[in-house]
Amino acid sequence: MIKKISHIAIVVPDLEEAMGFWVDTLGLRLQHVEYVPDQGVDVAFLPSGESEIELLEPVEPDSGVARYMHKRGPGIHHICFEVEDITAVLARMRAAGVPLINEEPTIGTGGKKIAFIHPRGTGGVLVELYELTAEEPARRLERLNDMRRRLQRGRRVYAAGIIAFLSGLRTAGNGQSEKKSAATKQRGSEV
Amino acid sequence: MIKKISHIAIVVPDLEEAMGFWVDTLGLRLQHVEYVPDQGVDVAFLPSGESEIELLEPVEPDSGVARYMHKRGPGIHHICFEVEDITAVLARMRAAGVPLINEEPTIGTGGKKIAFIHPRGTGGVLVELYELTAEEPARRLERLNDMRRRLQRGRRVYAAGIIAFLSGLRTAGNGQSEKKSAATKQRGSEV
Numbered sequence: 062m063i064k065k066i067s068h069i070a071i072v073v074p075d076l077e078e079a080m081g082f083w084v085d086t087l088g089l090r091l092q093h094v095e096y097v098p099d100q101g102v103d104v105a106f107l108p109s110g111e112s113e114i115e116l117l118e119p120v121e122p123d124s125g126v127a128r129y130m131h132k133r134g135p136g137i138h139h140i141c142f143e144v145e146d147i148t149a150v151l152a153r154m155r156a157a158g159v160p161l162i163n164e165e166p167t168i169g170t171g172g173k174k175i176a177f178i179h180p181r182g183t184g185g186v187l188v189e190l191y192e193l194t195a196e197e198p199a200r201r202l203e204r205l206n207d208m209r210r211r212l213q214r215g216r217r218v219y220a221a222g223i224i225a226f227l228s229g230l231r232t233a234g235n236g237q238s239e240k241k242s243a244a245t246k247q248r249g250s251e252v
Numbered sequence: 253m254i255k256k257i258s259h260i261a262i263v264v265p266d267l268e269e270a271m272g273f274w275v276d277t278l279g280l281r282l283q284h285v286e287y288v289p290d291q292g293v294d295v296a297f298l299p300s301g302e303s304e305i306e307l308l309e310p311v312e313p314d315s316g317v318a319r320y321m322h323k324r325g326p327g328i329h330h331i332c333f334e335v336e337d338i339t340a341v342l343a344r345m346r347a348a349g350v351p352l353i354n355e356e357p358t359i360g361t362g363g364k365k366i367a368f369i370h371p372r373g374t375g376g377v378l379v380e381l382y383e384l385t386a387e388e389p390a391r392r393l394e395r396l397n398d399m400r401r402r403l404q405r406g407r408r409v410y411a412a413g414i415i416a417f418l419s420g421l422r423t424a425g426n427g428q429s430e431k432k433s434a435a436t437k438q439r440g441s442e443v
Contacts, residue, residue: 065301110256
């Protein structure tokens with residue numbers, strides 16, 4: 062069963078500039094920002110009802126998302142549906158001859174099971190399936206701790222969300238005064 | 253305020269074929285099908301949590317959606333957000349210099365206020381805004397009655413949803429046995 066639209070992922074050349082539209086003008090709320098090493102992207106999570114808009118900025122030039130943006134330009138990258146039983150949905154896909162990018166679920170951000178369906182099988186839409194797993198909360202904490210360690214090593218992008226997310230601080234004061242960090246802090250009421 | 257993602261619209265060359273993936277294989281439920289004359293499209297509405305996937309088949313070759321598909325191929329056409337106060341959001345857009353397709357809200361399907369934002373202002377995404385209005389339920393009924401009249405004149409596409417939607421019938425028996433109508437009836441438990 063399909064539970065809901067989990068998120069819509071939009072690839073952008075620059076998170077800071079993109080948030081000028083999606084957060085400052087449209088009015089979505091920035092919840093947090095994180096680096097997703099598997100995809101080589103910095104991701105800004107903007108909740109919208111029960112779903113999220115995810116803005117992806119490719120930070121690794123040879124990643125799939127970077128190649129996508131280079132080829133097709135910025136815009137919508139994929140839709141993700143939360144499903145109850147990803148294995149059952151993938152079995153139906155195989156039975157129907159739908160080409161899959163992941164034949165079996167892989168473990169994504171936070172420990173969830175994910176799989177991508179090839180746009181050839183969907184009529185031109187990259188579709189991600191996502192099943193929440195029991196271990197996801199623990200993995201999320203592990204990931205946040207990992208990001209905090211990276212932040213301590215000084216990487217700019219983590220300043221945006223992590224310090225404030227973990228400590229509740231809303232003011233600058235971590236010695237990183239770059240444009241993106243400061244602006245992101247101002248925006249994210251729950252960052 | 254942004255209330256939720258209202259829908260994601262996906263342009264497809266053929267509704268029947270598209271429902272083979274989105275309904276039969278992925279498992280979304282077909283709620284109803286209707287013809288939207290303003291856009292020259294037949295639309296299949298597939299609820300997913302609090303949002304919907306809308307499949308658009310252009311049936312007027314000179315419509316904007318038809319031209320879009322001709323130029324860019326099938327795939328995601330736009331995202332629509334339900335907002336509390338569309339006038340306020342449009343005012344923020346103008347103040348920020350975001351190019352608008354509709355400077356003022358227009359009246360869309362069912363009487364809702366809608367406006368489109370130009371992809372130039374959003375980073376390559378066609379964004380629709382939607383505000384539910386008090387008169388929407390009455391306008392929806394008026395539209396359904398209008399479609400019933402059209403159906404009585406025998407237009408194929410309405411057979412899918414309208415007879416069953418209005419009368420609760422789930423079995424064939426309206427004398428229209430074409431492929432799309434019959435298949436749509438089988439799928440849509442609430443059609």
